[in-house]
Amino acid sequence: xxxxxxxxxxxxxxxxxxxxxxxxxxxxxxxxxxxxxxxxxxxxxxxxxxxxxxxxxxxxxxxxxxxxxxxxxxxxxxxxxxxxxxxxxxxxxxxxxxxxxxxxxxxxxxxxxxxxxxxxxxxxxxxxxxxxxxxxxxxxxxxxxxxxxxxxxxxxxxxxxxxxxxxxxxxxxxxxxxxxxxxxxxxxxxxxxxxxxxxxxxxxxxxxxxxxxxxxxxxxxxxxxxxxxxxxxxxxxxxxxxxxxxxxxxxxxxxxxxxxxxxxxxxxxxxxxxxxx
Amino acid sequence: xxxxxxxxxxxxxxxxxxxxxxxxxxxxxxxxxxxxxxxxxxxxxxxxxxxxxxxxxxxxxxxxxxxxxxxxxxxxxxxxxxxxxxxxxxxxxxxxxxxxxxxxxxxxxxxxxxxxxxxxxxxxxxxxxxxxxxxxxxxxxxxxxxxxxxxxxxxxxxxxxxxxxxxxxxxxxxxxxxxxxxxxxxxxxxxxxxxxxxxxxxxxxxxxxxxxxxxxxxxxxxxxxxxxxxxxxxxxxxxxxxxxxxxxxxxxxxxxxxxxxxxxxxxxxxxxxxxxxxxxxxxxxxxxxxxxxxxxxxxxxxxxxxxxxxxxx
Numbered sequence: 001x002x003x004x005x006x007x008x009x010x011x012x013x014x015x016x017x018x019x020x021x022x023x024x025x026x027x028x029x030x031x032x033x034x035x036x037x038x039x040x041x042x043x044x045x046x047x048x049x050x051x052x053x054x055x056x057x058x059x060x061x062x063x064x065x066x067x068x069x070x071x072x073x074x075x076x077x078x079x080x081x082x083x084x085x086x087x088x089x090x091x092x093x094x095x096x097x098x099x100x101x102x103x104x105x106x107x108x109x110x111x112x113x114x115x116x117x118x119x120x121x122x123x124x125x126x127x128x129x130x131x132x133x134x135x136x137x138x139x140x141x142x143x144x145x146x147x148x149x150x151x152x153x154x155x156x157x158x159x160x161x162x163x164x165x166x167x168x169x170x171x172x173x174x175x176x177x178x179x180x181x182x183x184x185x186x187x188x189x190x191x192x193x194x195x196x197x198x199x200x201x202x203x204x205x206x207x208x209x210x211x212x213x214x215x216x217x218x219x220x221x222x223x224x225x226x227x228x229x230x231x232x233x234x235x236x237x238x239x240x241x242x243x244x245x246x247x248x249x250x251x252x253x254x255x256x257x258x259x260x261x262x263x264x265x266x267x268x269x270x271x272x273x274x275x276x277x
Numbered sequence: 278x279x280x281x282x283x284x285x286x287x288x289x290x291x292x293x294x295x296x297x298x299x300x301x302x303x304x305x306x307x308x309x310x311x312x313x314x315x316x317x318x319x320x321x322x323x324x325x326x327x328x329x330x331x332x333x334x335x336x337x338x339x340x341x342x343x344x345x346x347x348x349x350x351x352x353x354x355x356x357x358x359x360x361x362x363x364x365x366x367x368x369x370x371x372x373x374x375x376x377x378x379x380x381x382x383x384x385x386x387x388x389x390x391x392x393x394x395x396x397x398x399x400x401x402x403x404x405x406x407x408x409x410x411x412x413x414x415x416x417x418x419x420x421x422x423x424x425x426x427x428x429x430x431x432x433x434x435x436x437x438x439x440x441x442x443x444x445x446x447x448x449x450x451x452x453x454x455x456x457x458x459x460x461x462x463x464x465x466x467x468x469x470x471x472x473x474x475x476x477x478x479x480x481x482x483x484x485x486x487x488x489x490x491x492x493x494x495x496x497x498x499x500x501x502x503x504x505x506x507x508x509x510x511x512x513x514x515x516x517x518x519x520x521x522x523x524x525x526x527x528x529x530x531x532x533x534x535x536x537x538x539x540x541x542x543x544x545x546x547x548x549x550x551x552x553x554x555x556x557x558x559x560x561x562x563x564x565x566x567x568x569x570x571x572x573x574x575x576x577x578x579x580x581x582x583x584x585x586x587x588x589x590x
Contacts, residue, residue: 120566121565123525123531127546131555208413217551234419244423251413251416255412
């Protein structure tokens, strides 16, 4: 662990990413303290510029505080990104592990299914799923999960395929261990690092997809999110540039930070790959 | 040929998604009309075959899809196939110009970064790629509109052409090109980042190969090594990537087209969302999936052409 941390902290970009991400998480966690009111609450001051009438980042067409929206939206984005990624990693793990471990017909069937899901243009598929299920937090999470698990499945399958014939696994067979125990307790811990890396990068993609869906009007109408503020402020672009600008910067910074952390994790967990790029 | 089962699976999935949705076409129509008696709705269901068992409906749906009949868009009062074909050309125009711009500049930037490895030039390109990779497309589009259409009146905010001007011939082409600039730049930024990073990595990998050492030992100039030997081999993975990314490009075009009101398939998908026109949305989804399969096939062929060691099977 200490060795991992020293390798991670040597990468300045990754540390910067971690600091920014920490800041975003901090803002999200104190959103209820600094902006205790409902972010949908409108006021008497529509279209105030940044700094006017006590609005740090301005207000929108019906006087909602953009800064409050961003703080509350941070919770939504991080939560959706995290839950969707965890679910996608779980599904990908199950598919990839069975396909890689058992091979043969199981592998064929599972990989054909994965291939279909990988061919489908993912964003349009996500739009379709949310449209059919009606926009809500749950449907957005389900849609993002459904479009992002195939990448994990492929990765895990490859890892299991290369590990299942190694000596330590054969030793486990000789000891009479069951298949599930070998998969969970022996092979899985050995392929955790690429899974952690791909998972961290998937959180960033999930946040981008969520904001895109919310921008198209497919977010949960009762939950504040960054994409919603932007899509709502679009019609006011000519008179109030700040409504669209600041939430976009929030998305950009968050996604960038997560990507930096992900790449730092990659360098720290797979030191052999370091020299290649 | 391995594309056909994939398409078939998507068609079947399409059918079940349509059935999963709350309410059927008749409910939508009745809602549109404002009032409809239950008897009339039953009659309509019979007319559309919605009263038959699910398997019969599926067979019927498959037969229709094979005949390129994707159902009827009640909102536009048109066949879905007809509507999609109508809106396909603007999207194709946008996608082709985006791919050309993104791959072209991506290759150039990646090459530039790899040649100037570990200098400030390389760092600038890398930071640029990192930032564009993390930017949401719709936000870039809106910022472009603020900067280049509202603050400076350089480019139009929306649409594909100025239809009120009735341009013809060359003037019309110029007008469309003028409208095309902002959407193309917006859509290509994300892929530009992707191709830049790939091209850079790919160049560096090729520089480490044995044939480069051989060429150097023969006294080939560094210039020639870079542009003749390494560049050609480094282009291979970028070409494959361009194919793989077509699916993502279609998704991106939904966003960009709805930002710039570009009258293509993406805009149509956006409109169908508001109208709850599921038939249309499913049709667009099916067509874009088929497009991805087709492009992957084409890329396979190009790949063999570029690298004769690989054979098509």
